[in-house]
Amino acid sequence: MIAALWTPTTTWYLLLAAALFSIGVVGVMVRRNPLVLFMCIELMLNAVNLTFVALARKLGDIGGQSTVFFVMVVAAAEVVVGLGIVVAILRRRPDATTDDMAELKG
Amino acid sequence: MEFLVFVLAGAMVLGGAIGVVVRNHPVHAALSLVLTLFGIAVLFVAQEANFLAAVQVIVYAGAIVVLFLFVIMLLGVDKAEDLRLEPFKVQRPVAAIVGGGLLVLLGMAVIASRDATTAVKGGGLETTTDDLPLTAANRMHDGNIRALARDVFSDHVLAFELTSVLLVIAVVATVMLARKPRKGDFVVEGTGK
Numbered sequence: 292m293i294a295a296l297w298t299p300t301t302t303w304y305l306l307l308a309a310a311l312f313s314i315g316v317v318g319v320m321v322r323r324n325p326l327v328l329f330m331c332i333e334l335m336l337n338a339v340n341l342t343f344v345a346l347a348r349k350l351g352d353i354g355g356q357s358t359v360f361f362v363m364v365v366a367a368a369e370v371v372v373g374l375g376i377v378v379a380i381l382r383r384r385p386d387a388t389t390d391d392m393a394e395l396k397g
Numbered sequence: 398m399e400f401l402v403f404v405l406a407g408a409m410v411l412g413g414a415i416g417v418v419v420r421n422h423p424v425h426a427a428l429s430l431v432l433t434l435f436g437i438a439v440l441f442v443a444q445e446a447n448f449l450a451a452v453q454v455i456v457y458a459g460a461i462v463v464l465f466l467f468v469i470m471l472l473g474v475d476k477a478e479d480l481r482l483e484p485f486k487v488q489r490p491v492a493a494i495v496g497g498g499l500l501v502l503l504g505m506a507v508i509a510s511r512d513a514t515t516a517v518k519g520g521g522l523e524t525t526t527d528d529l530p531l532t533a534a535n536r537m538h539d540g541n542i543r544a545l546a547r548d549v550f551s552d553h554v555l556a557f558e559l560t561s562v563l564l565v566i567a568v569v570a571t572v573m574l575a576r577k578p579r580k581g582d583f584v585v586e587g588t589g590k
Binding site (some may be wrong): 300307314322329337356363371374377378381 | 399430444473544575
């Protein structure tokens with residue numbers, strides 16, 4: 292009984308993922324450095340990945356894991372393009388914050 | 398044992414995540430991100446996603462964080478940001494309220510639905526905790542990679558091909574964005590310096 296109580300269930304993983312996602316949301320809202328902003332987006336993506344993997348095990352369906360595979364590819368592409376934009380902006384203005392992203396307007 | 402792994406990896410994940418948000422130096426934030434990503438990889442192993450754990454370490458902790466550090470070093474923006482500076486006064490209280498509210502709502506949803514998925518027994522989904530189908534697949538040699546490959550290359554083969562197109566487009570776009578404009582290139586006047 293005690294052993295069953297202390298064995299992590301899917302609910303534990305989902306709660307951990309919820310906490311991680313919330314921290315990522317707070318980070319996106321609070322931080323002003325565009326690079327750190329991207330890191331917080333990675334936190335949220337990883338929280339969702341953890342949810343997919345936990346539910347893939349719970350439901351016995353490998354589809355959740357292949358979804359995580361695709362999410363990783365899209366996240367990598369997103370980071371590459373995002374950092375390209377950040378490089379282009381910061382090269383022009385080295386101290387730019389997210390408030391200065393209005394410069395993206397032509 | 399499983400409890401210990403979960404607690405340690407969970408502490409890594411949450412500690413690293415809080416580090417990303419509160420460390421004022423971008424390099425420190427990136428290293429905290431590595432801690433979080435390793436914790437996630439450990440949890441992937443605990444959840445029998447062995448291949449994804451390896452991919453997580455190689456792609457995320459290896460490639461993406463190195464890319465972050467590379468950009469930080471390349472641009473020389475590794476100056477500490479003054480976090481006490483708060484140009485928009487209501488920003489942090491609103492962020493705390495939104496984050497806390499989101500956590501409470503997600504937690505309530507998870508706890509309220511914790512028994513929902515166990516009800517579909519016999520519907521092709523064996524959900525008893527003793528012998529999960531994924532466990533059986535993983536017991537075979539390379540079972541997890543085989544199962545994942547069979548799924549990706551049969552049911553999701555179109556999506557797989559589209560991701561390769563996406564990656565090519567991303568690489569081309571980044572090269573276009575990051576290169577310096579040469580003399581004679583078309584530049585819109587009046588932007589920046």
